[in-house]
Structure formats: structure tokens, C-alpha cells
Amino acid sequence: GAKWTYTGPEGQSQWPKHYPYCGGAYQSPIDIKSDLLRFDPTLRPIEVRDYNLLPNEQLTLGNNGHSVQISLPSKMHISGLPHRYTAAQLHFHWGSPSRPGGSEHLVNSKQYAAELHIVHFNSDKYPNMSMAVDKSDGLAVLGVLIEVGEFNPAFEKFLKFVNGIKYRDQRVKVPGFNMRALLPARLDEYYRYDGSLTTPPCYPSVLWTLFRNHVTISRKQFLSLATALYSSHAQDSAPVPLNGNYRKPQLADTRVVLVSFKE
């Protein structure tokens, strides 16, 4: 589609001009405030299946100009939701060295340093992401909030290759690793709400699961994410740094955020 950015003349306030859903209802991310929460005892622990990839199962790590993404094998999936959701890709949102806040979801107006999204599609009903992406029951995204703190060995499995994908449309193969290690320990504690893609075309097609507990990466790891990448092509004369790739919180309207945990 047409080019869009997070700031500037094609920035997020302009997205609805070319992508009408971006100005519509059920938009993500949101600021998850206490007064929106409702405890739901029927919310089961998230069960991730076949997330433990072996080194010989190579993954494609890429810079798509909007984020750093890893394409995921279709054996990876979530069970325990109303339908089976098959993994498609994971990507990140982060801030910049000068403004370290870069998560998309906020919790009681606290913005974290970064956020991981693992995108899945409803493979019970749709053959692939493209057919699922604009359906109200099409997608399920797992969100993990990221803080700067302890070094994270799981993140290092791909962060050590980011210098090979500095520019838009560059891709490298990386050895598979245990994707479960990217998630927090407790998969039974999470926020759940109906929302959208946080990038154009902003389809309201996402069942959001944001884990209650954050994970950490070291300052050095954060800086490699926030300083290594460009949203411009290698041959472009003016390199455009890729950071601050997060959408601002959208109106919750009448939406309730279900929580799987008390207090």
C-alpha cells in the first residue's frame, strides 16, 4: 500500500486519510486503566504449542521498514482459545535512545521501553494471514511488555544479527530457538480485549492478549534495537533511523478489558 510513517506528514494522525479503519472503532493500542478492568474467571492460561524451535529450523529475520520481524513456522500455534490460532510473525515496537518509552500498550498510563507482538491467525476458519487479516475473528496477537534491566539471552538469539538487516527489505536467516523464552513466566495472567492492528490498515480484527508481567532486556540490547536499524533502503541517500515505531493509545470508548487475575 501507500507509504505511512509514525511521525511527520504521513504520520499516524494522517493514517485515516488512506486507511479509513485507522479512524474507526475498536482501535489499538489502548491505555489499560484500572477502571476499564473486569475480572473474568473463565479466562484460561494461554497455551503455546511447538514454540520450541531447534537451531536447524532456520527463521527469516527481516527489516520491513516499520519494524524488525521474524517469520514463524506454521507449526507454532496457540491452543485454548475458541479457535486454533497459528503463528505468522513476530515484531517489536520501541522508543529511541533519547526517549526510551516505546511500548504501544500503556498500563495505568505507564509506557514501557518496548513491546513484543506475536501475530497469529485463526487457522480453523482461514487458510492464511491474508485471508484472516480483515476478519473480526481473524487474528490473535500476544503482547509482551519489555523493560530495560537484566540481559535477556532469548532476545540475544536474534539481536546479535540486527547489523545484517540495518536497511529496509534486508533479511537474514537465523537459527531457530525456543520462542517460549521470549514470553514471561506466567501465561495465566493477562489483559484481554477486542482491538485492531496497530499499523495501517488498522483492521479491527485482533483478539489482544497482553501479559500482565513484563520481561527485561539489557540497556545494551535496547540500544542495539533502537540504534541499529533504518526505515530507508541501503541505497537511499538520506538514511532514516527506525525508532519510535509505536502508535499512540486510542480511545477505549465503551470497551471493557477482561483480566485473568485478581488485584
Ligand SMILES: NS(=O)(=O)c1c(F)c(F)c(S(=O)(=O)CCO)c(N[C@H]2CCc3ccccc32)c1F
Ligand atoms: N502491532 S500489529 O500486531 O498490529 C502489527 C504491526 F505493528 C506491524 F508492524 C506489522 S508488520 O507486518 O511488521 C508491518 C505492517 O504490516 C504487522 N503485520 C501483520 C499485519 C498484516 C500482516 C500480514 C502478514 C503477516 C503479518 C501481518 C502487525 F500485525
Ligand SMILES: [Zn+2]
Ligand atoms: Zn505490533
